[in-house]
Amino acid sequence: MASLSSLPGNRFNAGLGSPVAAASAFSAALSSAPLGAAPVASAPLAASVTDALGRVPIVRLNRLHPSCNQHDLYLKLESCNPGGSIKEKNAAYLVHQAEQSGQLRPGGTIVESSSGNFGIGLAIVGATRGYRVLIVIDAKTSPTIRRMLQAYGAELVEVPLEAADAHGSMQVARMQRAQELERTLPGAWYPAQHTNPQNVEAHSLWTAQEIAAAFPTGPDAIVVGVSTAGQLTGISRYFKQHSPKTRIIGVDVAGSAILGTPRHAYKMTGLGLSFIPPNYDPQVLDAAYSVSDALAFSVCHALAQREGMLLGASTGAIVAAALADVQRFTQPQTYLLLNPDRGDRYLETVYDADWLKQHHLTILQDQDLVQAINHLQPVPLDLVRRAAQ
């Protein structure tokens, strides 16, 4: 078998473990060229698709809510990564680390439990490196995500509905299945995004430093969704050290276990977990918000119709929380919001009128939406901290 260094895709070794290249692509200058003006510079040439990760636009919100007139809310469009989500960055980082440590060898198999984005990230990296990729999905996984995974050459392993826990979650069953596959398949490696501390490292090295490069004096707050807590812990680890004034605001979906709010089923994918993830530390949170499916999806529709951005379900929750939080300040604030993924993978759910009706979800508009955002309250931090004990 060829050694790793002689594999054709190996030039991307430079990109897989080198976040600095991504960060250096940013400029702190605010660009607002006239509509239709040609871009000033082209993006750098990339040696492979994984070398193109991380160089994403950061875009101001202008029309979604009256607070956009008073405060600068910027959305970091991780949806502009080549596969459409932030999870390609930690997928690339974890694969690189596993290759370095010898856990993943040429011809090996990557096995993971994913509701979509991390699986797609691994499928992309697997495709560029010649690995077999097995993704454990469940009944909640949409047809689009299934087709996307398969289009990248990944194989699907489905956990049956009967494996759901009392709250309808299949996350634990999926992780057990992935573990079992790693044990039984020769050459298999399970990155275990839910428990792997390198997931956190990836976001300290990439995402946090990309934000720092764009905001040299640090934003007033960073608003981030929580599931595995890779983003939350990785970003906060960097900013607590380099810009302690930057508040860290965590966002979860109502019904999830992470923030200690009442458990119930939810339709959101991407956010939420049925257990407290090992990489999560509630002490890093300066505020936390639990956002309902209906409010999150309503904000998604408003982002498309008032800001021209068709984004994923969790982005609606993150933007709702940011808009609720920023209203506590009379002085103009600069917030950086993480947009984890693109909206086209939610066309048959969040953006489908029949699906919304079938699940009794009403999309709020105009003043009703503004009111709902204004009424959103943070989850008390003592509750958040108790829940994680």
Ligand SMILES: Cc1ncc(COP(=O)(O)O)c(C=O)c1O
């Ligand atoms: C769409 C989406 N939003 C938010 C998150 C939360 O990110 P993390 O797992 O880093 O906590 C995820 C993670 O799966 C996601 O897929």
